[in-house]
Amino acid sequence: MNGKDEDIIRMSQQMGQALPDKIRNKPELDEHLEFYYQAFLDLDTTRSHMMVATPISWLSIIEYARFYQLDNEDTNDFVYLIREMDKVNLKHVNRAFKSKN
Template identity: 35%
Template structure:
């Protein structure tokens, strides 16, 4: 790659809609709470609830947070399967 040329992955990265960075950052923060064993488990519900409480989310926001966390987990699994890391 020539000096100063942006990598293809950065050029093609998806843009987050305003406000979605909160959920993405929550997902990154909560990754450390995953149980480890023979395989990496899902982020525990209790960790998502605690995160929501710390950030003063109401019940609707908690459900949205959980929904988006689960969708990001699914996308990660699908990505790993495509790469052969599953």
């Protein structure tokens, strides 16, 4: 939970109000998926941000997998999952960029 959520929880309690749905029903990441989420956050820092965000490079993904000594099957899954996460992220980032302009 981040500090912003904690502030909202504290304010809701002080005011005697119910917690907002987005906090009360906040999804929890399965512990087996935390590696992929952290990897995506790490790899996001390697992308080029020009006029629009660019995809995370395949080489960066492979280097990350090698660093963590993933076997071939796990590497294939890792590449697939990171690329799928990246597609969704790029869609949101590019939509937000277009709405600002």
